[in-house]
Amino acid sequence: MRITKSIILIIGIAVASPFGVAAQQSQPPDQAQAASPNDIDGQTMFATSCGFCHQGGGRAPGRGPKLAGITRSDDFIADRVRKGKPGAMPAYGSVFSESQIMAIVGYIRTLEE
Secondary structure, eight states: OHHHHHHHHHHHHHHHHHHHHHHHHHSOOOTTSOOOGGGOOHHHHHHHHTTTTSTGGGTSOSSSOOOTTOOSOHHHHHHHHHHOBTTTBOOOTTTSOHHHHHHHHHHHHHOOO
């Protein structure tokens, strides 16, 4: 009985494997692809990528400065997110789409002091 279950399991894996590989290979990730509306949540992206250094959701200084009330332009903030700051902040230009970067800038603009 145990051998029969093992054989069925092996056959099932053998049959399913080519389909799983084909499905994974048919849609390679594309970093340049624009984010869908479901991917764009500036607050969540900020919390998961920026919140470690910009404490309190950007409302308090931490390893990075407080962003609430920042007087820099949207272009400056977006460029800083894209390129980072050597020795101080990593670059996220290859991680986030342009739409996602602008969603993060939009979130920063909602922060109140």
